[in-house]
Amino acid sequence: MTAQPSPTRVLVLNSGSSSVKYQLLDMSDGSRLATGLVERIGEDSSARLKHTPLGTGEGGGESREWNGPIADHETALKAVAEQLAKDGLGLDSPELAAIGHRVVHGGKSFTEPTVVDESVLAEIERLIPVAPLHNPANLTGIRTARALRPDLPQVAVFDTAFHTTMPESAARYAIDVRTADEHRVRRYGFHGTSHAYVSRATAKLLGKAPEDVNVIVLHLGNGASASAVRGGKCVDTSMGLTPLEGLVMGTRSGDMDPAVIFHLARVGGMSIDEIDTLLNKRSGLIGLCGDNDMREIRRRIDEGDEQAQLAFDIYIHRLKKYIGAYYAVLGRVDAVAFTAGVGENAAPVRAAAVAGLEELGLTVDDGLNAVRADEARLISPAGARVAVAVVPTDEELEIATQTYALVGQ
Template identity: 75%
Template sequence: MTEATRVLVLNSGSSSVKYQLIDMAGRRRLATGIVERIGERSARLVHTPADGGRRERGGPFADHRAALRAAAEELAADGTGFDSPELAAVGHRVVHGGDVFSGPVVVDDRVIADIEALVPLAPLHNPGNLEGIRTAAALSPGVPQVAVFDTAFHTTMPEYAARYAIDVRTADAHGIRRYGAHGTSHAYVSRRTAALLGRAPEDVNVIVLHLGNGCSAAAVRGGRCVDTSMGMTPLEGLVMGTRSGDIDPAVVPYLARTAGMSPDEVDELLNRRSGLLGLCGDNDMREVTRRVDEGDGAARLALDVYTHRLRKYIGGYMAVLGRVDAVVFTAGVGENSAPVRAATIAGLEPLGLAVDPDRNASAERGPRFISPQYASVAVAVVPTDEELEIAGQAYDLVST
């Protein structure tokens, strides 16, 4: 009998479906793919098996169901379809689990109902996640569907870190508290950082900086999150590509009174027209740093605001943790932008942090230290792998 060791990881977003097929026996990727621009005439599917031979086809893909069926056809053409006896589970990224889910769960009707109830907390993400779950279940009815939540890693925060200082009855009635995001990334990277240090996760305190178009920081003590920068939604915290991050909440009613802006218009401003884009007109950090090198003042200000906010969170989380073994950069910007890493750590030498210019500029891609030998707190770059983390959590759940 063939042993089921493969996990299909699905990230079913608002307008795209990303997937990876991973063999957990060797932690090998057998295929990757994406269906993007679902519902548009320009929709397309790109499928890449492990042996290369990338295949691409156009839509239309009217909805997530059609997109996933097309992905299933591509996987079946490789002999690794949804009905393969080697498929142990389908692992689904679900953005918001609220305070209901603190770990991965096998999906049943109750889980689906709970995820639906959390849609108001992630209206752009949870509906697409649910479509992925329902469609995959129909395509592979005998295979466990496992939901892995971005918020789950942060449920270990103490109540004083998760609570906002507003009326408790109002907060509890409407689920207003800090939930965080990027939890699968923070979990994976904090564990890999411990391995890089040659120590067990429970013996290590790290500050993880997940810097992509969305950005978040997490303070991780002994493998458990004790604080994180994103809040009830992914808007709070660090400066991001198009999101403001921390802002005086009085700005919202102020804009309503003085500019006549509706709640939806303010939401649009803070989520889609702020951050780097709002400051300098570009939300791609590569373009921002290129403009900085050319002497562009607006880009310089944007980068300074961005890194100033990062330093504030690093200092704050050093105080929260008491002892810090490493500050680690991950995700697209964190892994690839040496200028951002250098500017973020600059001036923090009194706190034991420093960046070695040569190590920081190295083209090396794997987990690595970029701090000099004398630094008392390590600074590292650790590439994230959210898909492998989801696959691992799903496989461990169904194989025990």
């Protein structure tokens, strides 16, 4: 009797509060079979599903869109399953090995990808107080997918897991230990799947093994974070208990004196919720100049807009401080890698971030930096002491890779 080949496909789900992003990958070669997005879930009849088959089945790369009522995540995932089935890629396919789920917060409990069972679900739910915007949506996605395919392994891949290798000296805040432990107050870090992927991809770009390379990873999107990676393991990262700490971001303040909160409450008469909204949604670049799109900010700078210039300068100043700090943490730096929307596409940000750091071995070649490309590449001059790289992140591939490594035969 001929043995059946082992299933090699992984469906990656990223469930937000009102959206589901998804990709179907074949882990035999890492190829994408389909990708899509469901957004505005639960918003009357304004929901939208965009699905793109990538070279498999009759669809052959032509996107399909559907607009209409999608009441909840269960309805959304059923709609995704229908779209995949049209291309011969349905959830009932015997070639599907597992479903991998992005989970934002795993606390100290989850240090690696984990097959979901009731105890895992309970712990993710227990962590909701430290991730109230993300973990509930992640849980909904997992539970819905389990109901649709109860026989299939469901794997949780945690944003925080890559950062659990930080030493206590980096992870602890300098507050009363008993209070911190009681309320789980510590630095967890986020964007972990991106930092893991990019640090490994940077080592590959240098022709070295991850364990032989020290990398500063700069994940610069609307949310932004930096990490210091020594020998493939994170030893420090800029985000903390929440994604608010660290770099200047699109709408988040990043680092600031915590007494600002007391001042705004006592002197400004603001409530805790109002301050929360201010720091998370009305700060960062949008608070400084009214725009959180780096392309628009650069356009305004070119037209002589002083407010946009100041916002850019504050953004770069914070970024340089973290590069210098993580250089000191690592002691030896082999590469600085820029990734995510701004990091991959904004040449002026990359140039400004390392300008003046020549004594640290950091510089970019203007011609290489100006090139737009989809693949990982070096933008530092030949022979530079520290490589400067642009490495497109691929969180979905990272989630699929970790999922398949756990359950693949």
